[in-house]
Amino acid sequence: xDADSIGRFDVEVDVLVIGxxxxxxxxxxxxxxxxxxxxLLEQAGGGGGSSALSxxxxxxxxxxxxxxxxxFTDTPEEMEAYLLAALGPQADAEKIREYCRGxxxxxxxxxxxxxxxxxxxxxxxxxxxxxxxxxxxxGENAWPFTDIAxxxxxxxxxxxxxxxxxxxxNALSAAVEAAGIQVRTNTQALQLIMDGPRAAGVLARHFxxxxxxxxxxxxxxxxxxxxxxxxxxxxxxxxxxxxxxTSDGGDDGRGIRMAQAAGAAVQRMSTAQVGIALVPGLAxxxxxxxxxxxxxxxxxxxxxxLGQAALFRHDLAVWVVLDEQAFEEVPEAERWxxxxxxxxxxxxxxxxxxxxxxxxxSSTVHEYNRYAALGEDPYFHKAKxxxxxxxxxxxxxxxxxxxxxxxxxxxxxxxxxxxxxGGLRTGLDGEVIDLSGDPVPGLFAAGRxxxxxxxxxxxxxxxxxxxxxxxxxxxxxxxxx
Amino acid sequence: xDADSIGRFDVEVDVLVIGxxxxxxxxxxxxxxxxxxxxLLEQAGGGGGSSALSxxxxxxxxxxxxxxxxxFTDTPEEMEAYLLAALGPQADAEKIREYCRGxxxxxxxxxxxxxxxxxxxxxxxxxxxxxxxxxxxxGENAWPFTDIAxxxxxxxxxxxxxxxxxxxxNALSAAVEAAGIQVRTNTQALQLIMDGPRAAGVLARHFxxxxxxxxxxxxxxxxxxxxxxxxxxxxxxxxxxxxxxTSDGGDDGRGIRMAQAAGAAVQRMSTAQVGIALVPGLAxxxxxxxxxxxxxxxxxxxxxxLGQAALFRHDLAVWVVLDEQAFEEVPEAERWxxxxxxxxxxxxxxxxxxxxxxxxxSSTVHEYNRYAALGEDPYFHKAKxxxxxxxxxxxxxxxxxxxxxxxxxxxxxxxxxxxxxGGLRTGLDGEVIDLSGDPVPGLFAAGRxxxxxxxxxxxxxxxxxxxxxxxxxxxxxxxxx
Numbered sequence: 001x002d003a004d005s006i007g008r009f010d011v012e013v014d015v016l017v018i019g020x021x022x023x024x025x026x027x028x029x030x031x032x033x034x035x036x037x038x039x040l041l042e043q044a045g046g047g048g049g050s051s052a053l054s055x056x057x058x059x060x061x062x063x064x065x066x067x068x069x070x071x072f073t074d075t076p077e078e079m080e081a082y083l084l085a086a087l088g089p090q091a092d093a094e095k096i097r098e099y100c101r102g103x104x105x106x107x108x109x110x111x112x113x114x115x116x117x118x119x120x121x122x123x124x125x126x127x128x129x130x131x132x133x134x135x136x137x138x139g140e141n142a143w144p145f146t147d148i149a150x151x152x153x154x155x156x157x158x159x160x161x162x163x164x165x166x167x168x169x170n171a172l173s174a175a176v177e178a179a180g181i182q183v184r185t186n187t188q189a190l191q192l193i194m195d196g197p198r199a200a201g202v203l204a205r206h207f208x209x210x211x212x213x214x215x216x217x218x219x220x221x222x223x224x225x226x227x228x229x230x231x232x233x234x235x236x237x238x239x240x241x242x243x244x245x246t247s248d249g250g251d252d253g254r255g256i257r258m259a260q261a262a263g264a265a266v267q268r269m270s271t272a273q274v275g276i277a278l279v280p281g282l283a284x285x286x287x288x289x290x291x292x293x294x295x296x297x298x299x300x301x302x303x304x305x306l307g308q309a310a311l312f313r314h315d316l317a318v319w320v321v322l323d324e325q326a327f328e329e330v331p332e333a334e335r336w337x338x339x340x341x342x343x344x345x346x347x348x349x350x351x352x353x354x355x356x357x358x359x360x361x362s363s364t365v366h367e368y369n370r371y372a373a374l375g376e377d378p379y380f381h382k383a384k385x386x387x388x389x390x391x392x393x394x395x396x397x398x399x400x401x402x403x404x405x406x407x408x409x410x411x412x413x414x415x416x417x418x419x420x421x422g423g424l425r426t427g428l429d430g431e432v433i434d435l436s437g438d439p440v441p442g443l444f445a446a447g448r449x450x451x452x453x454x455x456x457x458x459x460x461x462x463x464x465x466x467x468x469x470x471x472x473x474x475x476x477x478x479x480x481x
Numbered sequence: 482x483d484a485d486s487i488g489r490f491d492v493e494v495d496v497l498v499i500g501x502x503x504x505x506x507x508x509x510x511x512x513x514x515x516x517x518x519x520x521l522l523e524q525a526g527g528g529g530g531s532s533a534l535s536x537x538x539x540x541x542x543x544x545x546x547x548x549x550x551x552x553f554t555d556t557p558e559e560m561e562a563y564l565l566a567a568l569g570p571q572a573d574a575e576k577i578r579e580y581c582r583g584x585x586x587x588x589x590x591x592x593x594x595x596x597x598x599x600x601x602x603x604x605x606x607x608x609x610x611x612x613x614x615x616x617x618x619x620g621e622n623a624w625p626f627t628d629i630a631x632x633x634x635x636x637x638x639x640x641x642x643x644x645x646x647x648x649x650x651n652a653l654s655a656a657v658e659a660a661g662i663q664v665r666t667n668t669q670a671l672q673l674i675m676d677g678p679r680a681a682g683v684l685a686r687h688f689x690x691x692x693x694x695x696x697x698x699x700x701x702x703x704x705x706x707x708x709x710x711x712x713x714x715x716x717x718x719x720x721x722x723x724x725x726x727t728s729d730g731g732d733d734g735r736g737i738r739m740a741q742a743a744g745a746a747v748q749r750m751s752t753a754q755v756g757i758a759l760v761p762g763l764a765x766x767x768x769x770x771x772x773x774x775x776x777x778x779x780x781x782x783x784x785x786x787l788g789q790a791a792l793f794r795h796d797l798a799v800w801v802v803l804d805e806q807a808f809e810e811v812p813e814a815e816r817w818x819x820x821x822x823x824x825x826x827x828x829x830x831x832x833x834x835x836x837x838x839x840x841x842x843s844s845t846v847h848e849y850n851r852y853a854a855l856g857e858d859p860y861f862h863k864a865k866x867x868x869x870x871x872x873x874x875x876x877x878x879x880x881x882x883x884x885x886x887x888x889x890x891x892x893x894x895x896x897x898x899x900x901x902x903g904g905l906r907t908g909l910d911g912e913v914i915d916l917s918g919d920p921v922p923g924l925f926a927a928g929r930x931x932x933x934x935x936x937x938x939x940x941x942x943x944x945x946x947x948x949x950x951x952x953x954x955x956x957x958x959x960x961x962x
Binding site for chain 1: 569570571715716717718719720722738741742744746748749750751752773775777793794795838839840841844847848851852859860861906916917936937
């Protein structure tokens, strides 16, 4: 809608930020730090967004104080090489380079805004450590990435018992309040207001009231992805149809669609994070197999990459197979209530019980055990520390059955929850790029409303990570007008 | 660009069709049959497009004269059930229903325009029959589809020795000429001319000259997909990066981008047909395995679905493994020059030669042979007629090495050639749908510029099929103004 058709703006600010998750908070804080008058709009009743429901991991490296305190050395170059490989194919090389070079600074910015990290190290595959340890592997120590970059753990987990996203958002929200940033909740953006080719504000709704907001210098879209919008999922990411969604319910693609109406381009709309109902500590000690008993990946990879392989390559028809020792080795706190659904004294008995062809699982376990006894995994190169012949009795867990850890809610169809990684095409300062490849003046985006670091792949911490990192960039660029 | 800014139009017609492949020809013919004055623009030096380079298979059914002559009964309902399953997930149910109900009529339209089909039946998996037989299976007789719809072969192959696309386009071109449709070749569309919200023509280039064409009633985009545009592939279909392309070189996404500039929506941009360098007749008599010797699909499925599984699930790292009898059973004409790259007296010797882990291929072949002797394939349900224990000596063919049948050109990286299935969102009459879900007045699209029947899956014949079927619809709708 055109600015001329707005009789009078109800509110005028320098920078308008839409969406109060981590990307919106970071954009607002940085715009305010640049001297701009800032307004944050949020459609929910309070700030936090999907960020507040997340595990609270942020992908940081290059030798942070936490890495150093835990005895690890790291460089931006090794971090860059790993992210390029693990987030590909078609990861954004320019954004990854900026992100890695700026990582130490970004760590300082986060801690400076009250985000806590504790120098403890959790040394086993997991979605979220059951302790409050602040450093964890996110797949850097798993093949094939060990051949590509020198491994260092870069999962920086905001100090918390359980999921840390709420701690992150509490810290950023306190900073937003302290900075004197205006916040309007229960306020839903409806459409951009354009002044010619330039984004000049937004028309929003607060219950029955329409509010026209003018942004003198810039608008930042930090509205999240589109996993909560079934029509957009069907149009752009058909393989995600019907799955559970990791979000606060507000990832409705609103910002993406508003910007598209102003000529913005979108990219890589089919990509997604796939969280599956799998306990990484159990899977790594056993086998991850498909419905005909075949392994398909080294079980020590970052569990989100296991999830992508399970969904995109095996339609989520996957099982964790393990023995008693493997189960007992994992503390109950890490098991998230998962119990083996099937137990048998022999592998033949197990495959019969779970309905696999006779011989399917037996031949896989036979091969695995034969090599594990030699300390080798020539099939998928799982690290030697996790290799041990499995012994009876055996158990199997059907990943499709899901699980329900208290913080996570219940997983959807097939034991998976997803969020989308595709979105608005943006430049290094979060500027939204139009269909001709030029910036839309005055319009910026960050977080999952934008296509960020990611190609096809995903790692924990890269969504809060690029959301806050490029959110800051977007806020500063918007403030500069 | 706005119509007001065009001083004078160089050409005025009722219906303007851009792109002279099968969809453009069908649109032009039907618009002309409705009484419209029609102009066809083509950027190449002559008509044909990627359609002319195709195998010339058209997916038709419901009891065509060819099916009847070959002794098969069929119904639109069984055809619909198969297409919904094989082209999914998220195949377009409404388009598929229209397509199946209209299939007999469409067969009549094609033959009425001189497209020849011969009532002979080719009864073995293939990309294109080596004979001029006019009917072939396109996966209808393979599990799991045999559980979903009553199988009938629906691959109608335009009568030809070798690839039939050129015969199809020769027939349609003769009909275009006979109908008095104007054709301008070497003429590249640059941008749509809009009259307010309505598509009113196009600005084009003929060598150095700019030509403004006014379309009084409608514009039909039949410009093909975007597989030849690396930037669009990187943005929308990252897993296709660097692969060979099945096209005439002109699938540059031009029409998609022109329509997007007018507010059109796109959908399912990551999907693709994947032709791999695999001889279906050999694969079905042996095994298709990945780099660690695992089978992953019943080898009697339509080879395009084997190709999608090979690319999207196994990064094209796939092999055909077979024995001497299997190789000898396939006539040389069907082998397209493929020779086994690796031969060994034992499976152990073969896996060593091709660099698989010791035991990988052996355990797969052991399981396959054990069940084949019983006439069973509980792993992937290949039809009994193809099950036989493999016997020494054994051979392996690396699909990544590709092959070069005379008509096909050479396959690209990894032995695969692709074309894109995503494109403009259209309705049942080819009307282009905008970002708000409304038609763009005066604008239509068909063929691979549009998102057609397809969800994630693809079958031969459905691209020429929906291109001509919905091309006709688009032409008629455009002529109606």
